[in-house]
Amino acid sequence: MTTCGDLAELVRAPAALSVPGDALVGAAATGDLSTRAVTRTAGLAAASVCLYWAGMAANDWADRDLDAAERPHRPIPSGRVRPGDAFGLAVGLTAAGCVLAGFSGGRSAAATASVLAGTVWAYDVALKGTVVGPAAMAACRGLDVLLGASAGRMRRAALPALTIAAHTYTVTALSRYEVHGASRGLPAATLIATAAVTTLATAPARGQSSRRLLTGAFAAGYAALYGAPQLRAAAEPSAANVRRAVGAGITSLPALQGTLAAGLGMPGAAAALALAAAVGRRLAARTAVT
Template sequence: MSTLSTVRNYAELMRVANVFTAVSNVWMGMILSTGHLPGWTAVGVTATSVLLYLAGMVLNDLYDAELDTKERPERPIPSGRIPISHVRILGWGLLFAGVCAGWFVSRVTPTLAPGIISWWLAGLIVAYDIGLKRSTLGPAIMGGCRFMNVLLGLSVGAEQLQWGFLPADQLILPAIGMGIYIWGVSWFARSEATESNRKLLAMSAVGATLGIVFIAAMPFVQEAAASQLRLHPWGWVALWVLVAGTVLRRMVVAILQPWPKHVQRAVGYAILSVIVIDAAVCLGYAQPYWSLAVLALVAPAMLLSQLFKVT
């Protein structure tokens, strides 16, 4: 097997297009909590997020290998393109490296939060991939992973913690909203390999929309968020109507025609829309160029999504 083919196989295994959504999460968190991307600290937090996200993707396929043999035989493991022993070493190695990176960030910043959150995030990843992904708790745990990922970025600007990991002095509604959004998208993708149930798809779309509404409501329910908002309130509302509309349009198509092709397309767009959501938050609470920096992550994500499946 050529080196290029090997790289392509591992890129497909790790769903590399999706990793930019994890990066946008922590960038949004750091920009929201500090007003910028704080140099080498931002590099460390980004590395932590990327390593843990890739670990989750690899371990997901590792523990789904038997199911993928039936439903997705073209995937790297069931097709025999990557030995399962290599996948096991890679997945657990990435997870360990991600936790180490989180604690390294804690050593060079005034707060232990990045290290603590990396532990919690790693624990949720393992719980999801090994045993709970098929249970009713699966989508909630997936949402919890995104919640923790945004907190990872927010934690850089935290002066104190509550409950051992939660920044006590930061606006955390974007983290909650992102968690709810991914919870809804995960339910939407629940049976994407076969024809989906329209009722489940509709309820999942409502859940994803609720996550966006949570974020959009931030300046109207938190005094600190209202005072820091840089946009006119009506401009802020219009921005979120536009964002929600673009995501829902594809979900509605999938609800009306619940075939795997349409559902997978809607799920893929919803996942990549995480970057747009994060950029929209930054537009409301930071200098515009930081929003553009986050939005720029769409380009490599879209390019790689044309080469490798995002679901």
């Protein structure tokens, strides 16, 4: 009998803490800080979580045969969740995410959510194992940021979307080697890319020195959280070290989002995202996020 814990494992529930920050950063980039905008952003963040969980369920449904050989402990190959139930959950969460986005943000948000949902499914069922797989997953995260900005001038969210997408590309590139290990060159390359992402994330910080200092502090925290495991993986690129780096990439994303939020003049949101990163790391020790 399938339990709530089995479903939480299927959708990588703790990893969802990395999702609401996308919508928050996208909304912050538009400059609209009204009460209505806060309510709208909360709804769009919830829609993003639904689409993220849908993607996780669809991922395991699509990979059920491969997981039977490589990850037999996962919910579907272990028999704890039936493939049909996982597929149905993925479809239901996708529909819920798109409807919630439209209800919260109107036609523009519904359209953006639909494109995001299509990209998620395309990655899971067709693109994951191809050369464009990491780029497709990066596009999903970039679109998630744009979903948060969909009620305003979306082009203002281009830099934050690019920053989050670049980070996601590195995590996805590493994740392909978390079962069998990687060459030393891959984690070394993603580490260099992480340094570039850290620099890019500080770009929105202008004006007050206090804002620049806070943004720099968040950026340093992100670089340490994600960089250290990559450095260990570069020294010894075993499957275990690569998995740790992938997990760190997922759980450190709120710290990157916090860096962007601080640079955009939202220190309270940045602090909340930093807390989400800490909670996510704690939960990840109990429930798998990769």
